[in-house]
Amino acid sequence: MEETISKEDVKRFEEQYNAELEKGTVSSDTQFSYAWCLIRSDNKNDILKGVLLLQGLCHSGADQRDYLYFIAEGYYKLNEYKSALRYTNRLLQIEPQNQQGVELQEKITGQMKKDGLIGLGILGGTALLFGGAAALVGLAFAGRK
Amino acid sequence: MAATGPYNYSYIFKYIIIGDMGVGKSCLLHQFTEKKFMADCPHTIGVEFGTRIIEVSGQKIKLQIWDTAGQERFRAVTRSYYRGAAGALMVYDITRRSTYNHLSSWLTDARNLTNPNTVIFLIGNKSDLDAQRDVTYEEAKQFAEENGLLYCEASAKTGENVEDAFLDTAKKIYQNIQDGSLDLNAAESGVQHKPLTGRPSNSLHTDQQANQDKCAC
Numbered sequence: 001m002e003e004t005i006s007k008e009d010v011k012r013f014e015e016q017y018n019a020e021l022e023k024g025t026v027s028s029d030t031q032f033s034y035a036w037c038l039i040r041s042d043n044k045n046d047i048l049k050g051v052l053l054l055q056g057l058c059h060s061g062a063d064q065r066d067y068l069y070f071i072a073e074g075y076y077k078l079n080e081y082k083s084a085l086r087y088t089n090r091l092l093q094i095e096p097q098n099q100q101g102v103e104l105q106e107k108i109t110g111q112m113k114k115d116g117l118i119g120l121g122i123l124g125g126t127a128l129l130f131g132g133a134a135a136l137v138g139l140a141f142a143g144r145k
Numbered sequence: 146m147a148a149t150g151p152y153n154y155s156y157i158f159k160y161i162i163i164g165d166m167g168v169g170k171s172c173l174l175h176q177f178t179e180k181k182f183m184a185d186c187p188h189t190i191g192v193e194f195g196t197r198i199i200e201v202s203g204q205k206i207k208l209q210i211w212d213t214a215g216q217e218r219f220r221a222v223t224r225s226y227y228r229g230a231a232g233a234l235m236v237y238d239i240t241r242r243s244t245y246n247h248l249s250s251w252l253t254d255a256r257n258l259t260n261p262n263t264v265i266f267l268i269g270n271k272s273d274l275d276a277q278r279d280v281t282y283e284e285a286k287q288f289a290e291e292n293g294l295l296y297c298e299a300s301a302k303t304g305e306n307v308e309d310a311f312l313d314t315a316k317k318i319y320q321n322i323q324d325g326s327l328d329l330n331a332a333e334s335g336v337q338h339k340p341l342t343g344r345p346s347n348s349l350h351t352d353q354q355a356n357q358d359k360c361a362c
Contacts, residue, residue, distance in 0.1 A: 032218065033221045066219075069191070097185065
């Protein structure tokens, strides 16, 4: 799924956020929109900033589920799957039937499983490599004799 | 034969679905892609995405549909999805007049944020709830005509006219491509042409030719 956001959009939301910040109070809508843009970024620092902004919002109010969803998405993009799961779990506590929440959670657990397998694969490969090296050393020694 | 290659469709059309909260945007999409009615569907978070391959004049077209959240607080962020839409489905609920009254604001967004050739289809959803009707067919029809929109009433619940709304939009877009009013090379036309392998040209003419050949078989 391609999720594109133009640089102009990001800039517009950023300017609005900074302007309100300078005045002293940032409205939750402005903070939300800017955070949403940041989470769509490819840059890890931006994503993290977006997550933090949303966490600042999600302490109160009925809009929690939206914040929880995007925080989970942000953590997912940062490869922090355990944190991501914490937030999808909270979302699904509020709305157990939320299909978007369920799908995101499946994506996260799927990735965790895959990473587990990849980890094993790397271990296996390393063992092979070491085994091969040991055999070579053995051969070298054998040749000397 | 003509459909073999890396893609089994020759075009991608991007759609967006817009309108007030609770008018049934996600249910319309679900009915169109899954042919099922989703009861008690929670409000969409941000945007959702659906696809389906359809056929118009013998051409396979992949519809890429972005379903936006209707909540006011998402309005700012969902606006960034309008860009590059070839079709916009603008939905209201025939049993809630307020959703109809807000159409002009949705239409303003759609006009400002899409290209002039974007096909806008107005859908009066929940036609199955005729007893609770709050907006007449005639007045919505008039609104559509005044604003140059395609229009129908539909029901995501029974499936009535849902197929037609999505397909008629595609037909109109395809017609715009054929008569040249929609320039595929223009940025943000909302249409991507996927040339099929084994054929030298990606021109429409070639495609039509191939299609005619296929039909003759």
